[in-house]
Amino acid sequence: MNSLCVSIEMRSFRCNNNSRDGLRTAAAQKKCSRQLKLNVSAAKTSNGPKIAIVGVTGAVGQEFLTVLKERNFPYSDIKLLASARSAGKTQEFDGSTYIIEELTEDSFKGIDIALFSAGGSISKKLGPVAAAAGSIVVDNSSAFRMTEGVPLIIPEVNPQDMAHIKIGKGAIIANPNCSTIIALMAVTPLHRVATVKRMIVSTYQAASGAGAAAMEELRQQTRDVLDGKPAEPKIFPVQYAFNLFSHNSGMDVELGYNEEEMKLVKETRKIWSNSSVKITATCIRVPVMRAHAESINLEFENDISEEQALEALSKFPGVSIINDRKNNRFPTPLDATTQDNVFVGRVRRDISRDDKKGLDLFVCGDQIKKGAALNAVQIAELLL
Ligand SMILES: NC(=O)C1=CN([C@@H]2O[C@H](COP(=O)(O)OP(=O)(O)OC[C@H]3O[C@@H](n4cnc5c(N)ncnc54)[C@H](OP(=O)(O)O)[C@@H]3O)[C@@H](O)[C@H]2O)C=CC1
Numbered sequence: 001m002n003s004l005c006v007s008i009e010m011r012s013f014r015c016n017n018n019s020r021d022g023l024r025t026a027a028a029q030k031k032c033s034r035q036l037k038l039n040v041s042a043a044k045t046s047n048g049p050k051i052a053i054v055g056v057t058g059a060v061g062q063e064f065l066t067v068l069k070e071r072n073f074p075y076s077d078i079k080l081l082a083s084a085r086s087a088g089k090t091q092e093f094d095g096s097t098y099i100i101e102e103l104t105e106d107s108f109k110g111i112d113i114a115l116f117s118a119g120g121s122i123s124k125k126l127g128p129v130a131a132a133a134g135s136i137v138v139d140n141s142s143a144f145r146m147t148e149g150v151p152l153i154i155p156e157v158n159p160q161d162m163a164h165i166k167i168g169k170g171a172i173i174a175n176p177n178c179s180t181i182i183a184l185m186a187v188t189p190l191h192r193v194a195t196v197k198r199m200i201v202s203t204y205q206a207a208s209g210a211g212a213a214a215m216e217e218l219r220q221q222t223r224d225v226l227d228g229k230p231a232e233p234k235i236f237p238v239q240y241a242f243n244l245f246s247h248n249s250g251m252d253v254e255l256g257y258n259e260e261e262m263k264l265v266k267e268t269r270k271i272w273s274n275s276s277v278k279i280t281a282t283c284i285r286v287p288v289m290r291a292h293a294e295s296i297n298l299e300f301e302n303d304i305s306e307e308q309a310l311e312a313l314s315k316f317p318g319v320s321i322i323n324d325r326k327n328n329r330f331p332t333p334l335d336a337t338t339q340d341n342v343f344v345g346r347v348r349r350d351i352s353r354d355d356k357k358g359l360d361l362f363v364c365g366d367q368i369k370k371g372a373a374l375n376a377v378q379i380a381e382l383l384l
């Protein structure tokens with residue numbers, strides 16, 4: 001088991017049971033995913049739900065369109081919403097041209113599913129308005145994640161928590177934080193084998209987590225530095241290109257943890273329905289465009305071997321393994337970029353322990369895809 005490089009193609013949570021097509025290399029998987037993308041289009045059909053995308057011009061909003069197309073998501077109509085700044089601009093989708101509309105309180109009449117990604121304050125203000133109008137809101141922001149009664153869903157992990165929500169009756173479902181989704185895709189299969197007692201996470205987070213403007217800041221600063229010009233910080237407080245820094249979310253000065261770190265703690269407990277699991281995190285922004293990486297140390301209640309861990313990971317939908325010790329080949333953010341799956345490697349026994357209850361992992365996942373738009377669209381698929 002010292003040298004294992006397998007990648008299991010599981011594009012879709014829903015069709016995984018039928019479409020698991022054996023062992024592949026990561027490169028073959030990437031090629032296969034590309035081929036699949038070329039062959040599918042979203043399915044406009046008169047009996048599909050009416051959908052709205054809130055924040056369609058943003059990094060996540062644009063990815064919603066890609067994912068809906070890739071997954072052949074059925075819809076009878078689609079409304080594209082953004083701020084007044086974008087109203088009147090056009091957007092191509094699935095062979096048609098749409099005019100982007102300004103988001104208002106009246107935007108949700110007749111909408112069955114509203115995918116929100118325009119920031120927490122917009123969600124707080126208009127999420128309940130949309131739900132009252134009968135829409136099911138799948139909200140990418142942190143506005144409602146910890147609200148009692150609002151399910152916080154990773155479809156591969158806890159789909160049962162939204163089983164009571166049906167199209168036709170308004171509701172809000174929260175999409176977890178991207179670092180939480182990526183961590184739990186890797187850790188949940190192991191938790192199911194040996195029960196996680198304590199988890200220590202260190203993240204290496206991409207620009208995309210801070211939106212389209214932050215991605216542009218990374219591009220621009222990289223060009224400027226290479227051209228010998230000063231890097232101009234606009235979105236982030238310090239130089240981003242050729243640098244890294246503690247996550248830019250708000251810091252709890254008393255506790256010394258930032259919000260991103262606390263989301264990993266609180267959201268994991270809610271998703272696993274386990275208030276006692278111990279979690280600590282250090283979240284760092286790195287100059288990578290759109291895939292997060294995470295180093296995770298786990299302590300379990302029960303013994304777990306590397307073989308058991310790899311076996312559980314290989315069976316879990318949405319996970320690919322790159323764990324080739326002989327060639328020192330493990331997941332990279334570029335392996336995960338634009339991919340549906342979360343990539344796991346460096347699976348090893350924690351040698352700082354005398355027992356068999358510790359493991360270390362390294363995980364990479366596309367922040368905009370599984371960390372945001374894909375997970376939200378998979379939630380919407382559970383409603384169909
Ligand atoms: N679940 C997760 O892991 C993630 C969640 N997110 C959430 O999604 C949000 C958007 O992220 P991202 O796409 O990266 O951000 P961007 O900055 O790239 O895009 C923001 C989007 O929100 C729209 N918007 C801003 N203000 C308004 C307004 N007053 N009314 C209507 N639309 C508005 C923008 O429209 P315009 O172009 O017209 O300004 C744009 O479409 C984040 O703030 C976060 O809450 C993001 C990443 C990951």
Ligand SMILES: N[C@@H](CC(=O)OP(=O)(O)O)C(=O)O
Pocket residue numbers: 140141142176177178179205206208209210260263367
């Ligand atoms: N986690 C994102 C930020 C974000 O959008 O988080 P949330 O969805 O929890 O607001 C990052 O990489 O910075």
